[in-house]
Amino acid sequence: MTRVLVAVSGGIDSVVLLDRVIRNGMEVGVAHVHHGLRPESDEEYEFVRRLADKYDVPFHGKRLAFPNGGSQASYRTARYAFFEQVMQKFDYTQLMTAHHADDQLETVLIQLQRNVVEVTGIPERRPFAGGELVRPLLSEPKRELIAYAKRYGLEWREDASNATTEYLRNQVRHQIVPQLLASQPNLVQVVSETARHQRELWRTRYRQMENWIQDNVRLEMKAFHVKSDNLMCLNPVERYTVGRLLSMRYGVEVGTAIDRLLTSAQGSGHFDLEGSWGLRKQDGLLSLQATGQSLLAPHKQVVTTFPAHVVFGTSLFSLDVEDDTDGIPLEAIELPLIIRSVEAGDAMKLSIGTKKVARIFIDAKIPREKRPFVPLIVDATGRIIAIVGVRVSDFPDKSGAMCPRLMVK
Numbered sequence: 153m154t155r156v157l158v159a160v161s162g163g164i165d166s167v168v169l170l171d172r173v174i175r176n177g178m179e180v181g182v183a184h185v186h187h188g189l190r191p192e193s194d195e196e197y198e199f200v201r202r203l204a205d206k207y208d209v210p211f212h213g214k215r216l217a218f219p220n221g222g223s224q225a226s227y228r229t230a231r232y233a234f235f236e237q238v239m240q241k242f243d244y245t246q247l248m249t250a251h252h253a254d255d256q257l258e259t260v261l262i263q264l265q266r267n268v269v270e271v272t273g274i275p276e277r278r279p280f281a282g283g284e285l286v287r288p289l290l291s292e293p294k295r296e297l298i299a300y301a302k303r304y305g306l307e308w309r310e311d312a313s314n315a316t317t318e319y320l321r322n323q324v325r326h327q328i329v330p331q332l333l334a335s336q337p338n339l340v341q342v343v344s345e346t347a348r349h350q351r352e353l354w355r356t357r358y359r360q361m362e363n364w365i366q367d368n369v370r371l372e373m374k375a376f377h378v379k380s381d382n383l384m385c386l387n388p389v390e391r392y393t394v395g396r397l398l399s400m401r402y403g404v405e406v407g408t409a410i411d412r413l414l415t416s417a418q419g420s421g422h423f424d425l426e427g428s429w430g431l432r433k434q435d436g437l438l439s440l441q442a443t444g445q446s447l448l449a450p451h452k453q454v455v456t457t458f459p460a461h462v463v464f465g466t467s468l469f470s471l472d473v474e475d476d477t478d479g480i481p482l483e484a485i486e487l488p489l490i491i492r493s494v495e496a497g498d499a500m501k502l503s504i505g506t507k508k509v510a511r512i513f514i515d516a517k518i519p520r521e522k523r524p525f526v527p528l529i530v531d532a533t534g535r536i537i538a539i540v541g542v543r544v545s546d547f548p549d550k551s552g553a554m555c556p557r558l559m560v561k
């Protein structure tokens with residue numbers, strides 16, 4: 153059952169919203185925050201409380217007080233914190249706010265002015281307090297809300313948001329928007345539609361890029377590895393989207409670093425990111441890593457079925473079982489197989505005895521920095537079966553008889 157908490161400031165927008173949802177027969181409560189910033193705040197508080205009484209719905213009010221006078225942002229944060237508390241305490245599933253199409257136009261203009269990449273305006277819904285924050289009036293121009301209020305004889309208070317102290321929004325609202333509307337009266341609807349399309353477009357892009365990440369990026373606890381030429385196949389918008397998804401996943405702002413590294417002609421490079429993170433391009437691989445540490449090795453993988461196509465760092469190989477006279481006899485190994493990097497103390501059984509993997513690397517002249525990226529195939533008993541592309545363990549079976557064998561290609 154949907155239980156809606158309507159955020160009512162007392163302005164015309166939220167008064168219309170409240171009336172609308174109550175007429176729609178929804179289960180409703182009213183939340184109002186007394187900012188104490190203006191002399192009228194007391195009267196507004198009383199007005200909203202009486203409004204809730206009139207509709208016979210619960211009222212949740214809160215008086216905010218910042219002793220040293222809070223910023224616009226601190227009032228906003230406190231307001232949403234209160235809405236969250238009320239939702240959780242009284243089991244509301246949706247918070248509704250009365251943002252409308254004129255707010256949307258202002259937001260889009262502000263995003264353009266701030267050079268934001270995703271010019272998508274205000275979203276109509278987003279997860280909030282274990283439920284959702286919904287803005288049902290987002291595609292309705294303010295004049296339609298005024299017409300509604302007059303039609304139903306609603307009463308309201310002058311909207312505090314009209315006197316916003318945010319410099320840029322004030323400028324957009326009082327100077328830029330009136331000028332734009334003078335030459336294109338239906339701009340509010342047009343931009344609201346465009347923003348809606350942009351939101352859909354970006355949603356689709358993020359979905360597509362999630363799939364791309366699953367196929368191309370090795371993810372670890374706190375790192376990702378991706379072949380840089382795979383990334384180069386994407387267009388700049390797709391690369392930006394991958395960067396945003398990774399930023400969200402790891403809580404590290406990757407920003408434009410991916411693009412800058414990939415578009416540089418140099419084969420290797422490094423960018424310091426916020427905190428102690430860095431983005432590195434090296435050996436055709438792009439990696440996110442804690443700065444000061446060596447390139448992180450690709451993560452372990454488990455192979456249980458064949459054929460298996462394995463992407464390990466920059467290596468691509470497949471494992472298959474075939475009836476053959478060559479290859480590793482399947483009966484001599486225990487499944488599943490683990491594909492991993494070299495670890496301290498690793499040794500491999502050879503016909504001449506056991507040999508350290510580190511020694512095998514040295515003999516094969518594999519450079520130190522490349523060693524963590526060479527895949528080792530280890531069976532369930534811990535035996536190292538193969539160092540892919542370097543060496544295969546020797547097994548007692550020398551019969552050369554036809555039997556199921558593991559082939560590494």
Ligand SMILES: Nc1ncnc2c1ncn2[C@@H]1O[C@H](COP(=O)(O)OP(=O)(O)OP(=O)(O)O)[C@@H](O)[C@H]1O
Nearest residue numbers: 159160161165166183184185186228249250251313
């Ligand atoms: N004091 C308040 N008490 C309850 N709800 C409020 C209050 N102020 C604003 N709201 C809700 O938020 C909506 C948007 O208001 P306003 O445009 O003033 O906020 P904003 O700070 O610009 O936007 P945002 O909430 O996205 O930051 C209102 O229509 C109303 O639903």
